Amino acid sequence: MDRALLEEHLTARAEPDYRGTQVWQWAARGVAGYAEMTNLPAELRAELAGEVPFSTLEVEREEKARDGTVKTLFRTHDGHAVEAVLMRYRDGRRSLCLSSQSGCPLTCTFCATGQMRFGRNLTASEILDQALHFRRVEPVDHAVFMGMGEPMLNLDAVVEAARSLPDIGITHRRTTVSTVGWLPGLRRFVDEVEEPVRLALSLHAPTEELRSELMPVNDRYPLADVLEECLRYFELRRRKVFVEYVMLGGVNDRVEQARALADLLDPKVFKVNLIPYNPTGMYAGSSRKAIAAFKGVLDRARIPATVRLTRGRDIAAACGQLAARPEPVALGLPLDS
Numbered sequence: 001m002d003r004a005l006l007e008e009h010l011t012a013r014a015e016p017d018y019r020g021t022q023v024w025q026w027a028a029r030g031v032a033g034y035a036e037m038t039n040l041p042a043e044l045r046a047e048l049a050g051e052v053p054f055s056t057l058e059v060e061r062e063e064k065a066r067d068g069t070v071k072t073l074f075r076t077h078d079g080h081a082v083e084a085v086l087m088r089y090r091d092g093r094r095s096l097c098l099s100s101q102s103g104c105p106l107t108c109t110f111c112a113t114g115q116m117r118f119g120r121n122l123t124a125s126e127i128l129d130q131a132l133h134f135r136r137v138e139p140v141d142h143a144v145f146m147g148m149g150e151p152m153l154n155l156d157a158v159v160e161a162a163r164s165l166p167d168i169g170i171t172h173r174r175t176t177v178s179t180v181g182w183l184p185g186l187r188r189f190v191d192e193v194e195e196p197v198r199l200a201l202s203l204h205a206p207t208e209e210l211r212s213e214l215m216p217v218n219d220r221y222p223l224a225d226v227l228e229e230c231l232r233y234f235e236l237r238r239r240k241v242f243v244e245y246v247m248l249g250g251v252n253d254r255v256e257q258a259r260a261l262a263d264l265l266d267p268k269v270f271k272v273n274l275i276p277y278n279p280t281g282m283y284a285g286s287s288r289k290a291i292a293a294f295k296g297v298l299d300r301a302r303i304p305a306t307v308r309l310t311r312g313r314d315i316a317a318a319c320g321q322l323a324a325r326p327e328p329v330a331l332g333l334p335l336d337s
């Protein structure tokens with residue numbers, strides 16, 4: 001819901017100040033439309049239904065994976081594609097993977113989003129409407145800005161949206177913003193976001209050379225500078241930084257590379273999440289054995305490390321697979337492999 005447009009209408013009608021909040025609170029609790037907002041005058045409900053679209057996004061397609069993951073393809077009013085994912089875990093956790101941009105201007109070699117055409121930054125309302133869509137399905141409690149796009153390139157909208165997530169049931173502590181290390185945005189995030197929103201860094205390679213090969217953005221903002229900024233986040237917020245490391249067979253998954261990674265990271269500051277590679281065409285994923293050996297090195301170095309559970313791979317809803325393809329793709333892969 002475009003809250004600025006909503007406020008405009010309410011002001012034009014000389015509605016009391018609390019109306020905007022009232023409408024938002026209903027939406028945040030997952031009602032399906034204005035009609036359900038029973039403490040609003042019926043006439044106002046009818047008018048809003050005609051004047052202020054209940055969502056800034058239209059649902060174009062929805063797919064459900066065998067593991068319960070739901071991927072939704074939305075369209076903005078000006079025709080841009082946006083995907084978001086609802087992940088369901090056995091322990092009851094409901095986590096949203098939100099997009100900050102339609103497509104992504106960066107060109108990480110292993111990620112499908114970078115291969116689609118970049119659209120534009122999303123507005124805060126367009127980000128929140130992804131969350132509200134899933135909130136209408138069921139209560140949700142976690143959010144990660146790990147969908148399409150680079151959040152630090154659209155920081156204002158991302159932060160504005162994140163600040164409203166608690167109304168939907170997602171506290172700041174359960175909200176994570178992930179970045180490739182886009183320094184101008186990351187610096188502002190560290191300086192300006194005082195809420196306990198978590199930070200994740202897509203690291204993926206223990207040396208500048210390899211990282212630049214995999215993620216061209218590293219030429220512009222080298223890993224060393226990015227890690228320094230992460231340390232500053234830790235010093236100011238006292239919250240660990242998650243490191244994401246996608247496991248590419250024969251590329252970044254060797255035991256020496258695990259040692260180099262361990263040397264880079266202070267165990268008090270970082271927690272590593274090893275991500276099994278989700279096929280996007282370019283690489284082969286590391287074997288289970290290689291992932292276990294890599295983790296073993298980190299364990300021995302006392303760097304906290306976990307292997308990320310893969311969700312929604314059969315509907316291309318997993319990390320790095322959001323590309324708003326026109327047709328569902330059948331990758332035919334075993335789950336959790």
Ligand code: SAH
Nearest residue numbers: 111146150178179180202244277278319320
């Ligand atoms: N641009 C931000 C937000 C997107 S997060 C960022 O990169 O951090 C998406 C996560 O999925 C990132 O950690 C990304 O590196 C990872 N990823 C991308 N492609 C992947 C793939 N094919 N398999 C597994 N993880 C992938």
